Amino acid sequence: MPSNVSAPATGERRHRRSLAGHIERVLPRLVVAPSLGVALFFVYGYMLWTFLLSLTNSRMLPQYDFVGFAQYARLFANERWHVAATNLVVFGGLFIVSCLVIGLLLAVFLDQRIRQEGALRTVYLYPMALSLIVTGVVWRWLLNPGLGIQAMVRGWGFEDFTFNWLVDSDMAIYTLVIAAVWQASGFVMALFLAGLRSIDDSLFQAAALDGASLPRIYTRIVLPSLRPVVFSAVMILAHIAIKSFDLVMALTGGGPGYATDLPATFMYAHTFTRGQIGLGSASAIMMLCGVLAILVPYLYSELRGQRHG
Amino acid sequence: MKTIHALAAGALLAAAVGQANAAEIEVLHWWTSGGEAKAANLLKEKLEAKGHTWKDFAVAGGAGDSAMTVLKSRAISGNPPAVAQIKGPLIKEWGDMGFLGNIDKAAEADGWDDFLPEEIAAADKVDGHYAAVPVNIHRINWIWANPEVLEDSGVDHVPQTWDEFFDAADKIREAGYIPLAHGGQPWQDATVFEVVMMGIGGGDFYRKAFVDLDPEALTSDTMIKALKTFKKLRGTMDDNIAGRDWNIATSMVINGKAAMQIMGDWAKGEFTAAGMTPGEDYECVAPPMTESMFSYNTDSLAMFDVDDEGKQQAQLDLASIVLSKDFQVQFNQAKGSIPVRLDVSLDDFDACAKASREAFDVAMDEDALVPSLAHGMAVSDSQQGAVFDVITNFFNDPDMKAETASERLVSAVRAAE
Numbered sequence: 001m002p003s004n005v006s007a008p009a010t011g012e013r014r015h016r017r018s019l020a021g022h023i024e025r026v027l028p029r030l031v032v033a034p035s036l037g038v039a040l041f042f043v044y045g046y047m048l049w050t051f052l053l054s055l056t057n058s059r060m061l062p063q064y065d066f067v068g069f070a071q072y073a074r075l076f077a078n079e080r081w082h083v084a085a086t087n088l089v090v091f092g093g094l095f096i097v098s099c100l101v102i103g104l105l106l107a108v109f110l111d112q113r114i115r116q117e118g119a120l121r122t123v124y125l126y127p128m129a130l131s132l133i134v135t136g137v138v139w140r141w142l143l144n145p146g147l148g149i150q151a152m153v154r155g156w157g158f159e160d161f162t163f164n165w166l167v168d169s170d171m172a173i174y175t176l177v178i179a180a181v182w183q184a185s186g187f188v189m190a191l192f193l194a195g196l197r198s199i200d201d202s203l204f205q206a207a208a209l210d211g212a213s214l215p216r217i218y219t220r221i222v223l224p225s226l227r228p229v230v231f232s233a234v235m236i237l238a239h240i241a242i243k244s245f246d247l248v249m250a251l252t253g254g255g256p257g258y259a260t261d262l263p264a265t266f267m268y269a270h271t272f273t274r275g276q277i278g279l280g281s282a283s284a285i286m287m288l289c290g291v292l293a294i295l296v297p298y299l300y301s302e303l304r305g306q307r308h309g
Numbered sequence: 310m311k312t313i314h315a316l317a318a319g320a321l322l323a324a325a326v327g328q329a330n331a332a333e334i335e336v337l338h339w340w341t342s343g344g345e346a347k348a349a350n351l352l353k354e355k356l357e358a359k360g361h362t363w364k365d366f367a368v369a370g371g372a373g374d375s376a377m378t379v380l381k382s383r384a385i386s387g388n389p390p391a392v393a394q395i396k397g398p399l400i401k402e403w404g405d406m407g408f409l410g411n412i413d414k415a416a417e418a419d420g421w422d423d424f425l426p427e428e429i430a431a432a433d434k435v436d437g438h439y440a441a442v443p444v445n446i447h448r449i450n451w452i453w454a455n456p457e458v459l460e461d462s463g464v465d466h467v468p469q470t471w472d473e474f475f476d477a478a479d480k481i482r483e484a485g486y487i488p489l490a491h492g493g494q495p496w497q498d499a500t501v502f503e504v505v506m507m508g509i510g511g512g513d514f515y516r517k518a519f520v521d522l523d524p525e526a527l528t529s530d531t532m533i534k535a536l537k538t539f540k541k542l543r544g545t546m547d548d549n550i551a552g553r554d555w556n557i558a559t560s561m562v563i564n565g566k567a568a569m570q571i572m573g574d575w576a577k578g579e580f581t582a583a584g585m586t587p588g589e590d591y592e593c594v595a596p597p598m599t600e601s602m603f604s605y606n607t608d609s610l611a612m613f614d615v616d617d618e619g620k621q622q623a624q625l626d627l628a629s630i631v632l633s634k635d636f637q638v639q640f641n642q643a644k645g646s647i648p649v650r651l652d653v654s655l656d657d658f659d660a661c662a663k664a665s666r667e668a669f670d671v672a673m674d675e676d677a678l679v680p681s682l683a684h685g686m687a688v689s690d691s692q693q694g695a696v697f698d699v700i701t702n703f704f705n706d707p708d709m710k711a712e713t714a715s716e717r718l719v720s721a722v723r724a725a726e
Contacts, residue, residue, distance in 0.1 A: 055520035059691065060402060061385055078724060079717065080698055167493070167551045169705045253552045255493060256705035258698055273374045274694040275402075276725070 047288065054281035062277055071282040080258050081283065087173050088290075091262065092241035094174070098181045099237055100230065103188025110189070111196045121193070124186035132183065136250025139179040140166070141252075169259035172252055176244070176260055179251055184240060188233050195229035195289040196222065212245065231298070238294050242287060263287045328451060332619030333362035334627070335609070336388035337383075340368040340644075344578045348643040355630045361623040366390055368409060373685075384408060391620050392627060395441065395611040397686040399434055403611060404435030409620070410614040411438045415628040424587060424652045425671075432686070433609050441611035442628040445637075445646035447682045448593040448665045449604040450504045450575045453559065453580070454592045458568040460484050465494040467569065467594040471508070471538050474597055479546040481568045488545040490567035492553035495697040498704045499683035501542065501571045506535040508598035512668075512677035515604075522692060524719045532718075536703065536711035562591070571596055573684070577645040577661055586659075593661040595668065603665075603672035606684035607649065695725035 057067045075081050106124055110117055127135065142148040143166040153161040165171035199222060207217045245264040252260040254269075263283060271280025334356075340349040346367075353363040356419060360458035376394065383389050395403060403409055416422070416439045421430065425443065433441040454467045459477075462484035468474035478488035491497060507515040510531045517526035526532065547567075550558075559579040560566040571575065580591050587593055595602070610631060612624045630636055637648035647665045655666050670680040680686035685693060699721050703714035 061381060061406065074724060079721065110386065140552070144549055144551070164548060167548060167705075169702075253494065255495075255701070256551055257495075257702035259702070259705065269694065270691075272378050274691045275689065276691045276694075276723075 007230045037057045050281045053277055054285050056278050058277040058281070060275035060277070067278075071231050071278045072286075074279055075282045075286065077280075080261060081266060083258060084261040084263050084283075087260060088242065088262050089106075091176055091180075092175055092238065093243070094177045095162055095180050095184070095241050096234060098177065099185045099188045100233060102181065102185040103233070104226075106185070106189040106222045107192035107194040107196055108222075110193060121190070124189055126186065130183065131246075132246040133250045135179050136247045139175065139249050143175050143178075151222070153190050164262060166252065167256055169256045172260045176247060176251060180240070180244070182238060183247075188237070191229050191233050192226060195226045199225055231301075235298055236293070239291070242294075263290070286293060310370075311388065312492075313355060331360040331362075332617060332623045333364055334620055334623045335364040335366050336627075337366040337368065337376060337380055337390045339368055339373045339394060339571050340366050342578075342628045343582070344643045348640045351636070351639055351643070352630065354505075355633075355636060356623070356627055359623075359626050359630070361626060364390075373569050381660040384548050387437065389613045391613055391615050391624060392610050393613065394608060395678065396607070396609060396684070398689055399685065400433060400441050400609060400611050401435060402689065404440050408613055409435055409440035410612045410624065411440060412442065412612050412625055412628050413438050415439075415442075415625040419629050419632060421632065425649045426649070426651060426673065426678075428680075429605070429607055429649060431581055432607070432680075433459075439628075441609040442631045443649045444608045444610060444631055445606075445641050445644055446649050446669065447573050447575060447606040447646045447684075448668065449500060449606055449684060450507065450571075450596050450599040450602060450660075451574055451576070452569050452592075452594050452596045453562055454569045454572055454594060455562050455567070455591075456592055458484075458562075462486060462568065464568075467592060469597055469600075471505075471597045475545070477568075482545075486565075487547045487561065487567040488569065489542060490558040490561040490570040491546045491550050492551065492555050492558045493550035493705070494554070495701040496683055497555055497558075497572075498701045499697050500573070500681075502535070502539045502704075503681060503683050504596045504599060504605060505539045505542070506532070507602055507604060507679060508533045508596060509538065509723055512602060512672075512675070512679055515679045518695075520687045522688060522722045524723075526719045527722070528715045532571070532715050536714050539700075540704065540711065573681075574661065574665060575645050581645075588660045593664065595637055601671045601675055601677065602677040603668050604679050604681045605669075606681045606686055608646075689725075690721055691725040695721035717722075 045089060053062055054071055055066050055068060056063060057065050057070070103149075110121060110124075114120070145162075145164040145167060146152065150163040153163070165175050189273075203221055204217060207221055212220070243264060244262055245268065248254055248260055248262055248265050254261045254265050264287065267280050267283045267287065269280075270276045270283065274280075320714060336353075338349060340346060349365075349367070353365065356363050368379050373394065373396065374462060380393050380395075381399060382388065389408060400409070412699075421439065426446075429443050429446065432441075433439055433443050452467055458481065459465070459467070462477075462481040464480055468477045472694040481488040491501065503519060505516075506518065510518065514529075514531055516666070517523045518529075553571055555576070556579050558567070558570050559572065559576045560583075562570050563583045563585065574593070577587070577593070585591050610627070612628070615621055615624070631640075632650060632652065636651050637650050637653050638657060641648050641662070645662075647655065647658070647662050647669065655663050658666075669678070682688060682693060682696060687693070688696070696718065699714055699717045703709050703711075703717075
């Protein structure tokens with residue numbers, strides 16, 4: 001506290017100083033307060049409202065006849081919701097694992113002090129700069145059997161070549177994985193590359209002196225020290241997977257049928273176009289629960305880490 | 310300056326003479342594409358000629374989905390527009406929630422009951438009072454065909470039964486064309502299905518299945534047969550239908566890549582824009598077994614409850630303009646539909662519109678006039694969505710049996726109630 005530390009001064013000066021100190025203490029809170037209020041209201045307030053709506057039988061407009069958890073029962077009896085939830089598991093799982101593997105491999109290869117590393121890094125990172133809508137549209141063209149890859153290979157003379165996942169309701173979900181992995185693995189690569197660069201060179205040298213082979217150095221020394229990076233990457237990718245909406249809209253439109261529906265597109269369709277706000281809110285709350293299931297263990301481990309540190 | 314004064318004075322005078330109250334009304338609509346926008350502008354001009362001000366509130370996209378979302382958010386915030394384009398059973402839903410006004414005055418003054426088809430007028434009433442004004446009638450059950458492609462394939466006429474259709478499809482395929490142009494979007498799948506189903510089942514069956522959503526009809530043999538025929542149509546389309554817009558499919562017929570398309574009469578606009586004449590460059594024919602049937606899709610303008618007397622007057626004026634004979638002719642020519650007034654002559658319309666009116670009259674007599682489910686005229690939007698889900702999934706899943714689909718229809722519809 002400035003007033004305590006300062007040498008004795010005239011009453012007026014002292015008063016001014018303490019006022020300045022007061023402002024110094026209060027100002028940051030004042031500045032932060034509006035955004036905190038806004039966040040509380042617009043994020044947590046609306047979460048609460050969505051939860052309330054999920055307990056009502058609201059249809060076209062919100063109304064407040066509470067029906068308990070009936071909307072959740074309807075949700076879990078809904079065929080389309082099961083498709084959406086299963087799709088999320090398939091899409092999310094494959095997306096996260098593929099991004100990690102591809103990102104790590106790219107990072108390790110780039111880390112071999114190759115020429116033009118900067119240019120290559122940019123090439124791999126660029127997809128992340130695109131909007132998911134653009135990614136979706138481009139891949140829709142590439143995967144369209146009559147326009148894209150299939151047509152091209154057939155044009156080369158391989159008449160029997162078939163690659164029609166986009167129009168096959170069993171395989172369409174994997175087209176989402178392809179496009180999303182293409183978009184995000186460069187970003188994961190950048191994360192890993194930063195992690196690799198932070199590993200001390202002397203570790204490599206010491207291991208090499210002890211006669212360890214390069215693969216062994218990577219599996220025994222480098223990968224374990226990248227654990228925190230893997231963790232952050234999984235967090236970010238899991239978010240992208242659960243929130244995925246624009247990619248689905250642009251690439252498949254949820255089709256064929258509703259074969260590539262994800263919880264986010266399910267929620268939008270029911271809340272906003274089908275006049276089933278109650279059911280849509282219930283699905284939104286289930287999505288929130290999905291995010292929390294990932295976020296809570298993460299926060300827990302983070303906070304525990306801080307206590308130890 | 311002088312002209313402005315003169316205009317202002319003229320407007321004032323017109324307002325004073327015409328009616329005491331002139332006001333600004335906001336009109337929410339989704340008439341945004343070429344011909345539609347022209348049609349909407351016509352309405353605006355006519356309303357402003359009466360001294361009112363038209364505040365345009367156009368929301369493009371999604372066959373009105375986006376417009377409905379905007380309307381809901383405006384209504385929740387207590388500030389709905391004075392007039393909004395709303396369709397089918399949704400009018401009743403808005404009315405039951407107490408949002409809509411009453412325009413019986415205009416209806417009585419102009420004698421709407423004398424010239425509006427009863428079934429269509431009923432959808433615009435809430436508790437027996439007019440709350441909305443119908444604008445036009447679209448016919449859904451149409452096949453748009455390219456005669457050159459048919460001729461080249463050795464098919465001499467557009468098929469009249471489904472057996473004939475599949476025979477013709479084989480020939481067209483052999484000749485190197487796509488028999489049926491289609492876009493793989495849920496509403497387009499449902500459009501084709503309802504056309505197949507009403508041909509096979511007839512008007513009464515259609516109403517039981519798709520208006521009353523009667524479980525017995527939904528699981529009947531007729532329904533199974535319709536589902537099977539519908540699925541068989543998948544083989545007459547190309548592989549690239551996923552997500553294709555309807556107008557892209559229409560352009561395949563126009564360019565001679567495909568022989569036919571099943572689509573409502575707004576498709577005519579695409580042919581007209583390509584400089585083609587009905588009966589010569591392209592044909593419009595009823596799909597198999599639906600010649601005397603008419604599946605309709607009507608646009609309506611619903612009037613919201615407003616306190617201001619001027620606005621009420623503007624709503625009444627707008628309603629009578631919409632149903633005036635000359636507006637009906639001009640608007641529907643621009644939009645591709647037919648007038649909703651039965652006493653308007655179609656002499657100036659093209660051959661397809663004339664055929665549409667004839668089919669309408671026949672269908673009214675034979676009780677085969679049915680509301681289109683695919684276009685939101687038959688059931689609530691949650692039930693419509695449930696039907697879409699099952700139909701489009703069945704169509705795209707090669708392994709799903711017709712029996713399974715019909716059972717799923719029943720459970721999906723029940724879940725959406």
